[in-house]
Amino acid sequence: MTNTLSKQDIAKVASLARIEMQDDELEKYAPQLSNIIGWVEQLSEVDTDNVEPLASVVDIKLSLRQDEVTDGGYPKEILANAPEELEGFFVVPKVVE
Amino acid sequence: MTNFTELTIAEALKGLKNKDFTAVELTKAHIDGMEASKELNCFITETPDLAMEQAAESDQRYASNNEQALDGIPLAMKDLFCTKGVQTTAASHILKGFIPQYESTVSQNLKNAGSVMLGKANLDEFAMGSANITSHYGNVLSPWKKTSDPSADLVPGGSSGGSASAVAARIAMGATGTDTGGSIRQPAAFCGISGIKPTYGRCSRWGVVAFASSLDQPGCFARTVEDNALLLQSMAGYDPKDSTSAQKEVPNFAAALSGDMKGLKLGIPKEYRMDGMPDEIEKIWQDGIAMAKDAGAEIVDVSLPHTKYALPTYYIIAPAECSSNLARYDGVRYGLRVEGEDLNDTYSKTRAAGFGDEVKRRIMIGTYALSSGYYDAYYIKAQKVRRLISEDFINAYQECDALLTPTAPSAAFVIGENEDDPIKMYLNDVFTVPSSMAGMPGMSVPAGLNADGLPLGLQIIGRPWDEETVLRVSHAVEKQANFTAKPEYSTKMAA
Numbered sequence: 001m002t003n004t005l006s007k008q009d010i011a012k013v014a015s016l017a018r019i020e021m022q023d024d025e026l027e028k029y030a031p032q033l034s035n036i037i038g039w040v041e042q043l044s045e046v047d048t049d050n051v052e053p054l055a056s057v058v059d060i061k062l063s064l065r066q067d068e069v070t071d072g073g074y075p076k077e078i079l080a081n082a083p084e085e086l087e088g089f090f091v092v093p094k095v096v097e
Numbered sequence: 098m099t100n101f102t103e104l105t106i107a108e109a110l111k112g113l114k115n116k117d118f119t120a121v122e123l124t125k126a127h128i129d130g131m132e133a134s135k136e137l138n139c140f141i142t143e144t145p146d147l148a149m150e151q152a153a154e155s156d157q158r159y160a161s162n163n164e165q166a167l168d169g170i171p172l173a174m175k176d177l178f179c180t181k182g183v184q185t186t187a188a189s190h191i192l193k194g195f196i197p198q199y200e201s202t203v204s205q206n207l208k209n210a211g212s213v214m215l216g217k218a219n220l221d222e223f224a225m226g227s228a229n230i231t232s233h234y235g236n237v238l239s240p241w242k243k244t245s246d247p248s249a250d251l252v253p254g255g256s257s258g259g260s261a262s263a264v265a266a267r268i269a270m271g272a273t274g275t276d277t278g279g280s281i282r283q284p285a286a287f288c289g290i291s292g293i294k295p296t297y298g299r300c301s302r303w304g305v306v307a308f309a310s311s312l313d314q315p316g317c318f319a320r321t322v323e324d325n326a327l328l329l330q331s332m333a334g335y336d337p338k339d340s341t342s343a344q345k346e347v348p349n350f351a352a353a354l355s356g357d358m359k360g361l362k363l364g365i366p367k368e369y370r371m372d373g374m375p376d377e378i379e380k381i382w383q384d385g386i387a388m389a390k391d392a393g394a395e396i397v398d399v400s401l402p403h404t405k406y407a408l409p410t411y412y413i414i415a416p417a418e419c420s421s422n423l424a425r426y427d428g429v430r431y432g433l434r435v436e437g438e439d440l441n442d443t444y445s446k447t448r449a450a451g452f453g454d455e456v457k458r459r460i461m462i463g464t465y466a467l468s469s470g471y472y473d474a475y476y477i478k479a480q481k482v483r484r485l486i487s488e489d490f491i492n493a494y495q496e497c498d499a500l501l502t503p504t505a506p507s508a509a510f511v512i513g514e515n516e517d518d519p520i521k522m523y524l525n526d527v528f529t530v531p532s533s534m535a536g537m538p539g540m541s542v543p544a545g546l547n548a549d550g551l552p553l554g555l556q557i558i559g560r561p562w563d564e565e566t567v568l569r570v571s572h573a574v575e576k577q578a579n580f581t582a583k584p585e586y587s588t589k590m591a592a
Contacts (some may be wrong), residue, residue: 005465013465019445019449019457019460033461035518035520036458039412040409042406043478046403046481051481051482052484054481055311058297080196082429093439093442093443
């Protein structure tokens with residue numbers, strides 16, 4: 001399944017990742033990412049039939065707690081680091097025309 | 098007169114208790130050290146005023162016999178731990194100006210224990226790197242020099258490079274770190290100090306800037322194994338705010354340090370003997386095996402057959418989790434914002450300006466591995482191999498109590514080396530990544546110097562939740578190795 005990533009592939013991934021990229025950056029990342037992806041593809045030689053994926057290594061069961069409010073009520077702190085805020089809200093560029 | 102910066106934490110606690118000196122004196126000496134060694138670039142934010150305040154409070158507690166476990170001990174805090182009211186950057190431009198409104202659980206635990214924070218230690222951007230050369234705030238230098246080329250600047254290792262360098266240079270008595278694939282153990286080895294990554298879940302991740310959540314684990318650095326035991330004691334423990342933190346009692350770590358390995362079986366994994374491994378690494382490993390025998394351990398050969406697949410597995414899982422975790426940096430709630438034409442453009446421009454090269458690379462690998470059509474081939478496949486890697490360790494522990502390996506495949510290298518090819522840099526973590534994938538506790542202890550006068554470390558890996566054996570074996574290795582070498586820098590500073 002060896003994949004070589006083209007400039008177009010990198011452009012698509014960059015757009016999915018919401019990172020603006022100029023042409024020279026696409027040129028730079030295409031061979032680098034192709035190499036890394038080519039290198040990780042050695043995993044295909046491992047027989048993983050009937051192996052369950054491992055998502056978490058800890059033998060810890062996620063526990064439930066009472067569904068009650070335990071935190072909150074400090075909008076000022078929440079907004080303290082906002083690049084732009086107005087009347088208790090984060091401000092973003094207009095989304096809906 | 099006491100040379101404050103040469104004391105171990107255990108010695109300093111004794112001295113403070115005896116009123117031989119004050120916490121203010123101890124902290125002042127380390128602040129002077131921090132001032133005198135700015136060229137190492139160990140800190141992104143220095144907090145000398147806060148440190149002096151905390152030290153004065155500490156002296157009051159000693160005066161009223163109300164001192165806590167680490168009272169008055171000056172530490173460096175990796176700048177990945179959120180600290181209330183003190184800028185936290187993760188060494189990234191994208192967190193520009195971010196001042197947390199809350200304190201991470203681990204740093205709060207250390208505060209509660211009375212420790213003093215000297216500042217926020219430099220690191221690789223978002224803890225992604227093995228040489229501390231990806232920080233937006235510049236490279237960290239190791240205090241060590243090669244005898245063959247004393248003018249060359251060496252890397253301290255990464256990602257917790259500022260923490261390790263500060264402890265090695267006698268600026269801080271100990272430091273916090275985080276370890277995702279080797280970010281505590283590898284810099285500890287490069288800097289000639291010890292550092293432990295406990296079992297995943299032993300220390301809370303709450304308030305630690307996330308990189309790869311199924312792997313990230315806080316831990317610590319110090320110049321002795323005993324000091325690490327003392328630090329970890331205060332850092333560890335269940336935290337309801339981190340759903341993966343363990344509801345397990347924290348044992349008395351320092352009590353595990355018996356000074357020997359009698360009755361222990363120590364496994365030597367044959368797959369760690371890599372092709373092209375430098376002779377000096379093979380030699381330090383053999384030295385370690387001899388030390389373990391002298392300390393009373395029985396040596397057994399074990400096999401971890403999937404070792405060679407650990408790094409490629411890591412470089413799918415860690416970037417995948419990173420691409421998801423770092424999606425939060427969007428220029429809306431905190432940090433940098435670069436205005437665009439619309440919301441999407443604002444996101445893209447902010448993230449383009451805010452993230453460095455290596456972080457972008459990993460976000461892109463992760464985004465690719467998780468994207469439609471590739472998810473099963475890469476991410477699920479990697480999770481399956483991860484299970485096999487984890488089972489390797491469980492099988493090996495049928496035959497032994499802990500594993501002994503080199504920490505890194507080389508000594509510290511010169512800044513600029515290994516930068517041409519990302520995979521070359523990734524290979525630094527070849528011995529530390531497998532145990533990270535399996536969530537096992539691991540520690541690095543300095544065991545000797547190479548021909549060029551640079552420290553080499555040995556890694557001890559233990560069973561899950563058995564940091565006690567890891568610390569006990571490490572302590573016995575430390576005793577046998579009797580590593581007393583110091584970087585020239587620290588002696589220069591004290592003069």
